[in-house]
Amino acid sequence: MTERPKHPNQIDVEVGQRIRLQRNVREMSQTTLADALGITFQQVQKYEKGTNRVGASRLSHIAQVLGVPVSFFFGDPQPSFSTNSADGVGPIEDLSQFLSxxxxxxxxxxxxxxxxxxxxxxxxxxxxxxxxxxxxxx
Incomplete structure (x- = not known):
């Protein structure tokens, strides 16, 4: 049986992008967020890239630290993960890059x-x- 390479789930990617977006809006470093959560900045990087899935309790803690409701990380009930800009970057990634x-x-x-x-x-x-x-x- 051959193993397929593991790719991040699109929902995990969007949640990570929204974590990064709000962290940047608050002008908070990955290290500062990590310290508040009791984890390493590398773990925050993995969350923001969607490489690692954020558990419910950790997401609740992130929301508390960033001052947003947990629902902020999910957006619309039927989120669209399509890209809409010329460079193939999605709207959340586009905004996150701008705010960074x-x-x-x-x-x-x-x-x-x-x-x-x-x-x-x-x-x-x-x-x-x-x-x-x-x-x-x-």
Missing amino acids: TSEGRDLNQAFTQISSPAIKKKVVNLVKALAAVSDIEK
Whole structure:
């Protein structure tokens, strides 16, 4: 009997991406999260990659440390794991990569400090317009 190579389950990958996303939003290192959980940063890396499955009690503890409900890690009841960007990266991975940059964190923090919904909408429209101009200049 031949063994097939083991691949991470897509749900485990998405849960891991959401762990990384929220950790980055909180500007928390893998080591800081690991210390709070009583595990190694390597274990956090494996969770974030979806290589290791996160148990229910550990996921509950992660949610508590990151300040989100456990449901945050699952999103929609019928999640879509398809990719939708040109580089084949899914929406959660795309967002996680953006928030792991200093520009992404700075933009996110500044945007959340805007209290006016009308101004927030104008900022979004401005960024969309800049993105469209950027695409034309390529």
